[in-house]
Amino acid sequence: MIRKMSTAQPLKKLVSCVILDLDGTLLNTGWKESFSVIIGGDEVRLGKPSPEIFLEVAKRLNVDPSSCLVIEDSLPGVTAGRAAGMEVVAVPSIPKQPHLYTLADEVINSLLDLRPEKWGLPPFQDWIKDTLPLEPWHIGGPVVKGFGRGSKVLGIPTANLSTEGYGSLLSEHPSGVYFGWAGLSKRGVFKMVMSIGWNPYFNNTEKTIEPWLLHNFDEDFYGEELRLIIVGYIRPEANFSSLQSLIEKIHHDRKVAEEALDLPLFSKYKDDPYLKSST
Template structure:
């Protein structure tokens, strides 16, 4: 869903949204609302998330109070909610690729501004828990510093003004539809990174829609390129998951000819939220059999239109028998590409085998091969 390179406007500065773009605020908000609504006999099921993403705190609170029919006013809700939220700010994690992008732009002297629908004080409180972030931004603009919040353009216009830049020279990075609308109304170019799954169809006004910040290509916007891709792979901070192998959808071997060793996702809800859908690779350990190279997908597999986000590892070894129920340990060490849809089963299978080749080559590199000996895989 990206524009051709020839049409992309060269940018000299970057205006970044905060909540949902750089940090996973929604996760903490959801946890608090689940507990908070219980006292009113209500259950937070996330159905209002789409309505409140990108909105001002007042607008979000109004939506929750009205849609859940709470017996309290918006002011009372906020007076109870925000102390709970403030106490949890240190638990709001940065989204994958956020720190990498911020450090990269700062290192290359690209001016950056934070431009958020949150208040200035709220913004500064949040980024205080992310070491080095505040020093990277030349400008911070909050909702309380302009006349109107997003989707009005005021916040981005003010950010460009303080950077002494023409909005046409600015690149906005946003996760919400109101944010994208604000960026376009301000006359900037906009990259959308939707924070909610299966919502890309709502972002038609964005100049580009990407799956996560791991997929941003600054050079396409006239900015310095990343230099950390190695053999078509991106090193990531290793993470571990494990559990008994379960039966999947019955399509791996039968439909694709690719036997996946599926894991239950019920114990890995937080990991599924933290890690964008896409194709990853690493090492797989079966304590009674050995350690093997592995490539895996995380996501909804658009071709099959999964209803839930899944984890589907492919152990790159020819096994002579099934091993359902056996304990499987995974160390994920790198990223290959975002999740994608395909026009045919044949093109999907071809891409999966291409991913396998990329993973197999990469895992021979010392950067990745050193994790083969991790005791987590065999203990």
């Protein structure tokens, strides 16, 4: 939970309280000093959706509940926060079910999409040219056939990767639009923008990995080994009112990725040996 303060306050004091619902493991990870108040579910009589634990937090912080912002992933937690008279941002733990969180003041896809300035808090300073730098992560495999939408419907040919063997990675990284570098074993290294998720406009039933290599190729390269280094995040996945608006947004993502990848912060990964490996 966050106590809303003046924007003159340092960002490290942004989060004032953490509520522990489970075993308190967080206390052993070096985060303890980051919070003004830490409270466990065993310190109140009633658990969520009762507002008791949030009201106890406000009491310990010596602030009015209305000056607090709750960030919750569960429906009982959202209900509890609202019942406490606090504003609530929901980060749903249930995939593709944001409509269930109607009590929240805002529903976001992941904490990557939290914008504190919307709530009178100091903005994060991490964003650079509409991108959020990430600790680089890697993924690779042979290029496979997708749904046939990229070239035929969107005019945007993607080099799809199979999700087989990447279940834990897909659950670890929120759905959204990312960017980085792509290495093809026989062709070289290219800029890349990529979606991970369900593509709401097409209502996929499975989470997919769909990189768009920002280069005009003369032929398909199905089966060729593709290596990716993902270095940044652009936006959450979203639904669109029309196919044209979707296409325009994808091309805007391309522009953002291309410009960002020219920055030294991101361009240095172009020479990563992982991209040039053929195994």
